[in-house]
Amino acid sequence: MTDKLLIRYSYNIAANDFIAAGKGSSSIKNTLKSMGIDASTIRRIAIISYEAEINLVIHSYGGMLHCDLYENKIDIITEDKGPGIENIDLALTEGYSTATESVRELGFGAGMGLPNMKKYSDDFDIASSREGTFIKITVLLQEV
Amino acid sequence: MKIKEIKEILNAEVITDFSNENTDIKYGFASDLMSDALALVKSDSLLITGLNNSQVIRTAEMLDMSTVLFVRGKRPCPDVVSLALENQVTILSTEYTMFKACSLLAINGMEGIEADD
Ligand SMILES: Nc1ncnc2c1ncn2[C@@H]1O[C@H](COP(=O)(O)OP(=O)(O)OP(=O)(O)O)[C@@H](O)[C@H]1O
Ligand SMILES: [Mg+2]
Numbered sequence: 302m303t304d305k306l307l308i309r310y311s312y313n314i315a316a317n318d319f320i321a322a323g324k325g326s327s328s329i330k331n332t333l334k335s336m337g338i339d340a341s342t343i344r345r346i347a348i349i350s351y352e353a354e355i356n357l358v359i360h361s362y363g364g365m366l367h368c369d370l371y372e373n374k375i376d377i378i379t380e381d382k383g384p385g386i387e388n389i390d391l392a393l394t395e396g397y398s399t400a401t402e403s404v405r406e407l408g409f410g411a412g413m414g415l416p417n418m419k420k421y422s423d424d425f426d427i428a429s430s431r432e433g434t435f436i437k438i439t440v441l442l443q444e445v
Numbered sequence: 446m447k448i449k450e451i452k453e454i455l456n457a458e459v460i461t462d463f464s465n466e467n468t469d470i471k472y473g474f475a476s477d478l479m480s481d482a483l484a485l486v487k488s489d490s491l492l493i494t495g496l497n498n499s500q501v502i503r504t505a506e507m508l509d510m511s512t513v514l515f516v517r518g519k520r521p522c523p524d525v526v527s528l529a530l531e532n533q534v535t536i537l538s539t540e541y542t543m544f545k546a547c548s549l550l551a552i553n554g555m556e557g558i559e560a561d562d
Contacts, residue, residue, distance in 0.1 A: 320524070323503035327532075330507065340509065347507040348483050355500075405478075408496045408504075413480035420484070 310368040314357040314379075319407060322358045326351040329368045333375070339443055345421040346375055349438050352414040353379045359404050361434065374423075377438045386429040393419065393427075446470055446555050448512060451491065452537065454549050455514070460521060460536040461529045463511065468535075470512060473555045475547050479504045485558050486510065491550075495543055497521045499528050506532045516543045 310332060312325030330347040350368065357364050357379055364381025386392045393415050400410030419425045424439035448468040452459060472490035476482055479500055482492055488509040494501055497519040505513050512535040515521070520538055521529070529536050539546050551557070 320499070323500065323506075327503065327506060344488070344507070344509055351503065351507045352480065352483060407498060408477060408479040408494075408500050411478035411480040413478070413484050417480060417484050 304371060307370045307372065309370070312354075312366045314354055314361075314364055314366050314381075316358060316361060316363040318358060322355055323351060325366045326354050329366075329377075332368075342440060342443060346377060346440050349418045349421050349440065350377045352418050353377060353436060353438070355409060356414055357381050359400060359409055364433065372442075374439050374441045377436075377440070379434070379436045381433050383431055383433045385431045386427075386434055389427055389429060446550070446553065448535070450553065451512075451514075451550065451555075454553050455537065455539040455541060455546055457514070457537040457539045458520075460515075460538055461526060461534065463533045463535045468511060471556060472558050473547065473550050474558050475543060483507065485560060487558065490558065491555070493543065493546060493550075495519065497525065499525045501525075502528045502532060502534050502536075505534045511535055512537065514539060514546065516541060516546050 326347055329350050330343060333343045354366050361381035362383050364379060367378040369376040391397055395416045396412040398410045398412035404410055418438055422438040423441045426437040428435045448464040448470060470489060470491045472487060473493055474482055474486050474490050475493040477495050482504055486508050492505055492510055492513045495516055497515050501513055502525060515538040518540045
């Protein structure tokens with residue numbers, strides 16, 4: 302069976318915690334490295350996961366970051382507690398950002414996070430309501 | 446460009462150092478917005494930025510970049526330094542402004558990154 306979940310790594314991501322921001326993705330990256338997955342695939346997953354994690358910190362009321370490992374793919378999943386994305390098409394437009402000035406000063410708000418996540422993925426799923434946003438990004442693993 | 450040259454050209458202060466004689470960096474990429482870097486940057490490039498926070502180091506980590514350059518004499522605070530040490534990221538700091546630092550590197554042969562490759 303190729304679609305059986307082998308293991309899930311989960312991280313609690315707090316809103317506005319810029320000190321911890323990136324820890325989850327860093328841990329995911331190191332775990333995948335220790336599994337011997339090729340460097341360029343790991344880099345794609347790390348970028349996706351980091352952008353997703355930062356979005357939870359900046360834009361959401363907090364949530365979970367998951368890394369689901371399957372035999373031939375990896376899913377990066379985020380689920381947050383709101384406030385949701387009003388217009389998903391707009392949010393996916395390169396350069397669109399609602400980041401505040403104080404967040405921009407930290408280096409975010411290019412409006413490139415969601416487009417990056419999509420660009421580096423093999424499959425990209427997003428659903429959002431006021432109760433929260435769910436994102437699932439799939440990266441296929443190379444046949445060795 | 447060898448990292449040794451980069452240090453000399455920019456008269457850079459070396460804050461953390463994981464480089465060696467052979468560390469070679471082909472491209473430069475300058476931005477204060479980390480998602481711009483995450484969109485385009487290749488691992489054999491230098492991230493040049495006016496920021497000095499831990500997200501710069503995280504960005505380098507995610508991209509497998511060995512070296513970041515802080516311009517305008519910015520220096521990192523201790524928790525940024527320890528994150529760089531943990532992730533073996535070399536931090537250079539130069540007094541030059543962003544444009545000046547970039548032009549000095551460019552006239553000495555460092556390449557930019559094409560947006561469409
Ligand atoms: N988890 C989320 N919850 C609520 N809104 C979100 C969430 N993720 C993204 N958004 C909205 O979508 C917009 C675009 O997100 P995107 O990640 O592309 O850019 P950004 O985070 O603003 O800037 P960058 O990622 O380039 O630093 C955000 O500005 C925000 O309005
Ligand atoms: Mg973002």
